[in-house]
Amino acid sequence: MSTATSFRWLVVPDETAAEPSRDLVGGKAWSLWRMQSLGLKVPPAFVVTTDACAAYFADGGLPDGLADELVTGIRLLESRLGRTFGGSERPLLVSVRSGAAISMPGMMDTILDLGCNDEVEAALAAESGDPDFAAEVRRRFTGFYGRLVLGCTEDLEDLPDTASVRAAISADVDDTVPADPWEQLRAAVASVFQSSRSRRALAYRKHYGIPDDLGTAVTVQAMVFGNLDDDSGTGVLFTRNPVDGTREPYGEYLQRGQGEDVVSGRVTPKPLSDLEERWPTVHGELLEAAERLDREGRDAQDIEFTVQSGELFLLQSRPAKRTARAAVRIAVELVDEGVLDPAEALTRVTADQIRSLLRPEIAAGAADNAEVLVAGVAASPGVATGVVVDTPEAAQANPGCILVRKSTSPDDVHGMIAAAAVVTEQGGATSHAAVVSRALDTPCVVGCGADTVESLVGRTVTVDATTGRVYAGELPTSAVDESEDEDLRRLTEWAESATPLRVGTDVAVEPVFDADTLPAEDLGEQLPAIPAGTKTLRGAVFCAPDGVRAALDAGVDAIVTNHRLPVLLAAIAHQRRTS
Amino acid sequence: MLDFYELTVHTLTLRQLGSAEQLAEINALPVADVEAALEKAVADGAVMAARGNFMITPAGREFLDGVYPRAFAGIRSDDAVTAAMDDFETGVNKQVLALTTDWQTVEVDGARVSNDHADADYDAKIIEKLGRVQEKTQKILAPLIEADPLVERFLDRIGAALTRAEGGETDYVSGVRVDSAHTVWFQMHEHILRLTGRERPE
Numbered sequence: 001m002s003t004a005t006s007f008r009w010l011v012v013p014d015e016t017a018a019e020p021s022r023d024l025v026g027g028k029a030w031s032l033w034r035m036q037s038l039g040l041k042v043p044p045a046f047v048v049t050t051d052a053c054a055a056y057f058a059d060g061g062l063p064d065g066l067a068d069e070l071v072t073g074i075r076l077l078e079s080r081l082g083r084t085f086g087g088s089e090r091p092l093l094v095s096v097r098s099g100a101a102i103s104m105p106g107m108m109d110t111i112l113d114l115g116c117n118d119e120v121e122a123a124l125a126a127e128s129g130d131p132d133f134a135a136e137v138r139r140r141f142t143g144f145y146g147r148l149v150l151g152c153t154e155d156l157e158d159l160p161d162t163a164s165v166r167a168a169i170s171a172d173v174d175d176t177v178p179a180d181p182w183e184q185l186r187a188a189v190a191s192v193f194q195s196s197r198s199r200r201a202l203a204y205r206k207h208y209g210i211p212d213d214l215g216t217a218v219t220v221q222a223m224v225f226g227n228l229d230d231d232s233g234t235g236v237l238f239t240r241n242p243v244d245g246t247r248e249p250y251g252e253y254l255q256r257g258q259g260e261d262v263v264s265g266r267v268t269p270k271p272l273s274d275l276e277e278r279w280p281t282v283h284g285e286l287l288e289a290a291e292r293l294d295r296e297g298r299d300a301q302d303i304e305f306t307v308q309s310g311e312l313f314l315l316q317s318r319p320a321k322r323t324a325r326a327a328v329r330i331a332v333e334l335v336d337e338g339v340l341d342p343a344e345a346l347t348r349v350t351a352d353q354i355r356s357l358l359r360p361e362i363a364a365g366a367a368d369n370a371e372v373l374v375a376g377v378a379a380s381p382g383v384a385t386g387v388v389v390d391t392p393e394a395a396q397a398n399p400g401c402i403l404v405r406k407s408t409s410p411d412d413v414h415g416m417i418a419a420a421a422v423v424t425e426q427g428g429a430t431s432h433a434a435v436v437s438r439a440l441d442t443p444c445v446v447g448c449g450a451d452t453v454e455s456l457v458g459r460t461v462t463v464d465a466t467t468g469r470v471y472a473g474e475l476p477t478s479a480v481d482e483s484e485d486e487d488l489r490r491l492t493e494w495a496e497s498a499t500p501l502r503v504g505t506d507v508a509v510e511p512v513f514d515a516d517t518l519p520a521e522d523l524g525e526q527l528p529a530i531p532a533g534t535k536t537l538r539g540a541v542f543c544a545p546d547g548v549r550a551a552l553d554a555g556v557d558a559i560v561t562n563h564r565l566p567v568l569l570a571a572i573a574h575q576r577r578t579s
Numbered sequence: 580m581l582d583f584y585e586l587t588v589h590t591l592t593l594r595q596l597g598s599a600e601q602l603a604e605i606n607a608l609p610v611a612d613v614e615a616a617l618e619k620a621v622a623d624g625a626v627m628a629a630r631g632n633f634m635i636t637p638a639g640r641e642f643l644d645g646v647y648p649r650a651f652a653g654i655r656s657d658d659a660v661t662a663a664m665d666d667f668e669t670g671v672n673k674q675v676l677a678l679t680t681d682w683q684t685v686e687v688d689g690a691r692v693s694n695d696h697a698d699a700d701y702d703a704k705i706i707e708k709l710g711r712v713q714e715k716t717q718k719i720l721a722p723l724i725e726a727d728p729l730v731e732r733f734l735d736r737i738g739a740a741l742t743r744a745e746g747g748e749t750d751y752v753s754g755v756r757v758d759s760a761h762t763v764w765f766q767m768h769e770h771i772l773r774l775t776g777r778e779r780p781e
Binding site: 104109153200203204207208242243318319321322323324326327348350352353356392407409410411412413414417429430431432434435436438439440526527546 | 592593594595596673676677679680683684685686687688690692693695696697698700701704707710711714715718738742743745746750753754755756759761762765766769779
């Protein structure tokens with residue numbers, strides 16, 4: 001294995017060499033290094049450095065010697081995997097990714113499956129025994145190349161085959177995907193460099209005062225195939241349960257699968273136990289790697305992996321998506337494991353997550369005999385009871401009512417702000433009513449059907465926007481409280497000692513400013529102005545994150561609310577940003 | 580075209596409650612013109628004033644209903660505009676709503692839950708896609724941009740919101756209390772529906 005120093009424009013990850021600087025190789029390659037230095041197996045890769053990018057702009061083209069070094073770099077990957085780039089037998093395909101020290105919009109992200117042409121597609125079909133797979137690889141590569149290198153702006157993802165993708169590209173940009181894999185590679189590297197000076201990247205840097213000469217590195221990494229044989233497959237692993245946060249590995253595995261199979265939903269993956277039965281050694285190796293990445297990352301990880309002929313490769317490890325419930329459990333658990341201190345744990349949970357956990361629910365059994373008036377799509381969860389009105393003006397005049405509309409538009413937003421819940425006749429989960437209600441954290445049910453407005457207006461109803469039902473009358477709700485949940489109780493305790501803002505039901509000191517007593521016309525799209533000298537704030541609008549920020553900026557000492565933790569977390573987040 | 584008085588009253592259908600400065604930000608008129616228009620509109624009963632903020636009245640809406648057919652007769656009879664609106668409604672508008680939903684919610688193990696914005700890659704991809712849709716919209720709405728310069732201004736403001744969101748000001752994707760990409764997109768949608776005399780499809 002070559003060492004990093006023998007190249008002018010490339011760096012090759014080498015477990016014995018010192019970690020390169022992030023500025024030279026970019027964030028993505030740096031994390032590959034990290035995985036490799038933990039002794040974990042990642043598909044072989046090399047990096048074209050940011051120095052090469054600077055030279056590209058100085059020379060107006062790929063710098064002298066880079067084309068030769070790309071050949072040398074690819075030869076290294078070939079020898080590691082026993083494959084040939086552009087080969088007619090056991091072909092090597094690569095991914096090409098940009099990697100700046102700071103990621104920027106408008107920069108090229110990733111081209112997968114580069115190195116594909118007629119011969120390579122045939123060789124892949126022969127090797128995998130699956131011509132459809134080979135055709136799919138080719139189609140996807142053609143789309144990536146067309147969009148990212150050739151600058152095609154048409155939607156290529158939904159086209160059925162390579163021929164139609166090629167046709168769409170040439171109709172749009174009058175250019176074609178080259179057949180020569182080496183030409184593909186050189187053009188892709190140049191395009192990644194070029195993208196660091198795209199219009200959007202330039203605008204972004206200007207807005208944030210980032211220097212313009214900050215280029216990008218390019219990571220070239222071998223693709224591995226999970227669909228090679230029965231001893232191959234692909235999967236994902238969460239180091240902790242993403243739904244409830246329990247500390248147990250959790251994931252899916254698809255034998256003979258390729259990464260995109262799982263994503264496309266073409267095939268239903270099996271639970272990880274399937275891998276455990278077939279390949280206990282690989283499963284054991286995977287769990288050991290997961291444990292290291294969880295510990296090293298100091299957070300729950302979402303790990304992508306591929307098994308190729310019994311050999312485990314890790315493709316990516318990053319903080320896992322999680323529900324609000326899981327975020328709370330994981331943050332507290334990491335403190336108990338000695339990984340985080342309480343102050344850091346508070347940064348892992350957002351005010352919005354806690355708000356969603358503390359939403360009231362319809363009391364157990366209360367809905368059983370209730371009359372369902374209408375039902376639709378649950379678009380923004382929560383429960384609210386109130387009198388139904390049918391205009392935004394009426395909603396403003398009766399804060400806390402239920403606004404029911406055929407559909408909503410920007411004209412209705414001030415009414416939606418005043419209402420306790422929003423119900424519409426038309427529209428689905430992406431309608432204006434749904435999007436705005438989620439932004440406001442207001443319960444919302446959409447698509448309840450014709451005549452909903454007429455049948456509900458003037459009645460008192462209970463909207464259950466978690467199940468999408470609207471019930472007649474007022475149903476009892478069960479209020480959730482921080483003190484009833486051990487994890488929330490501990491987080492609240494930590495949060496109280498992390499901010500001087502006092503939050504609770506009995507914290508008021510004069511003078512008090514109560515937003516809930518304001519006249520309707522003052523509750524618009526802006527927060528109400530806080531009078532100078534105010535010590536205590538009341539009112540729901542000051543318990544949301546933007547209200548808390550305004551309160552702190554106005555020098556307020558206390559906020560009165562039943563739910564302390566979301567307010568405390570918003571205050572801590574604001575302190576962190578402004579200090 | 581609308582004169583500055585008509586345009587100011589019209590702007591209050593895009594933003595229901597606003598100050599003269601906020602309305603000028605949308606319609607690109609000098610603030611002094613907006614203030615003069617608002618003063619006249621309040622006297623006419625077309626607009627209500629409430630502590631520096633303004634709202635359109637039912638009489639104001641009736642006034643606009645009388646103005647639009649004359650002001651936009653050319654746009655409404657232009658086949659290229661009609662085709663552009665059809666493309667807009669069936670294409671990019673649906674994409675923006677779906678992307679905004681993807682921004683607000685993520686799928687965790689089959690269930691859609693609020694996006695806590697912990698996954699910077701996920702967020703960056705959505706903003707990137709919104710940026711591409713915004714660029715595509717520029718092409719699709721070309722006939723409207725030619726007919727009315729405000730349309731391009733909306734697209735510029737959406738681009739500015741996306742740039743702020745890219746820098747971590749996440750409210751600028753779908754926040755209601757700021758000129759987020761979604762807020763401005765909906766203003767633009769309402770504006771072009773009124774230009775063309777169409778109903779909002781749901």
